[in-house]
Amino acid sequence: MQDSFLFIIEMIGTAAFAVSGIRLAAGKRFDWFGAYTVGLVTAIGGGTLRDVLLDIPVFWMQDGWYLGVTALCLVAVIVFRSFLVSRDKLLFLFDSIGLALFCVIGIEKSLSIGYPMWVAAVMGIITGAFGGVLRDILINEAPLIFRTDLYATACLAGAMVYWIVLLAGGTTVAQGLSCAATVILLRYVTLKFNLSLPVLGTPPSDRFPDSRK
């Protein structure tokens, strides 16, 4: 029962991530295959890197649902495009829920095979945010999350809350829920008040100060 609930949430997150990738690929005039690939990489890229780094079986190769949901998303974007274009708030909600759950999954997978909390926190961030980085590399843009919002920072804050509840002796469910709530809340506050991290700017005369040259 609890597992089915988590599975549905995970598929909602997968779909939200996939739609994000498919829509950006459409903006670049990719073909259907390209849009599907970008959507898939957005949805499963973070978890794939996590599983490769943890040296455990890659999750989407054990279960065909991830590829199937992405295919449904492609069909949905093709058929209902004008509908989806006007549903940014709904997609933002799904995306935030997905991010929160992906972050919790990344943390729990890492802890369950014996890694310390700081590695788990990194894996939570990678699971949540790296798919979007890969998406932006594929469409040949400088990654958005490095410039525009608190996407990964929300994961980091969620991981810290997870840790605090862990140290305070909370149950696994309490850890996961508090982490997810933190991520979703921070995403909402970020949007509401248009927050962002400080930019690490440089004067124009110092634009490419590569020490390696």
Place this chain on the structure above:
Amino acid sequence: MQDSFLFIIEMIGTAAFAVSGIRLAAGKRFDWFGAYTVGLVTAIGGGTLRDVLLDIPVFWMQDGWYLGVTALCLVAVIVFRSFLVSRDKLLFLFDSIGLALFCVIGIEKSLSIGYPMWVAAVMGIITGAFGGVLRDILINEAPLIFRTDLYATACLAGAMVYWIVLLAGGTTVAQGLSCAATVILLRYVTLKFNLSLPVLGTPPSDRFPDSRK
């Protein structure tokens, strides 16, 4: 005897992929090392990702031929450039043969360690097409295969034919040959009739509809 034949085909495919990467790197004015790296990544990138995802030893680390053939290709491009430039049809043929064989290798490696056919199909596509994606990322272009032809789609069709022959009770050789023939035929038809997948376009006012912002 059969193994030697397959090995020669594989080296022809490796060379065709490497030359493709080296020529594009030359167009970007990379130095020799850069051109070699791009050629190598084009040739072995797909198989490397496959082996990492399958968690098996990476193929080119077991056998020095792949690096050697790529080095020969670099020398050939430097020495015989004007010759190679006018041999696009020959390179297209080699490239299609390589793609077909790489696809078959990816499918068979995955099936041999117990993965189901749908994972094998994905691995066939990755083995054939991902090297070109990495090549385009290294030369900082949006990946060509997402926009211009049926490269990966040919692998997908080949994998489906492989599956059908498998279900129909064909031998391993029949599975591989029918898959390879499908890929090569589709590549030829694509070129002949200038086919492409539909583009997933959007009106200009919706160019960056990122739900994550």
Place this chain on the structure above:
Amino acid sequence: MQDSFLFIIEMIGTAAFAVSGIRLAAGKRFDWFGAYTVGLVTAIGGGTLRDVLLDIPVFWMQDGWYLGVTALCLVAVIVFRSFLVSRDKLLFLFDSIGLALFCVIGIEKSLSIGYPMWVAAVMGIITGAFGGVLRDILINEAPLIFRTDLYATACLAGAMVYWIVLLAGGTTVAQGLSCAATVILLRYVTLKFNLSLPVLGTPPSDRFPDSRK
């Protein structure tokens, strides 16, 4: 005692690589998180790919120092930016020392688990140079090392010297020191005399001769 010395050298190299990434990210106006990520990927990206290809535990997940040093570098760049901007020569020295040590580490890790010398040489190059490639992909530039200097070539030369000393019966320390000295010397000579590899150019009419189209 010797281990502490090597550890300090490794942290100096990590810091030099991280600062290189953070400064380039600053030039692209990334936020703090983005700059930290680019710095971290520059510092640990090469070793991470090496460990994934060798299928051994990823080094930075066993020891928190790498993430910590990168965080200190970010703070240093924010606080002392004008100081660091005028210290290009010092950073170049640190960067060369780091490159040399990273190259030696990559070679020795590969040899210690039974790979032949040619694989170890590739792993030395990857450990030293691949972080910079990932950095340039993240900031959406065509990788610098493919166009401007002898960065990876210095690693290759170092690996060859390592091999010669190995064949000549030198001790492990002699192998490592001669390899590191070669890398540092070549980097210095490259800078001093402004050397570079030949460019693999093509006439303008042949700019995108992709055999795959």
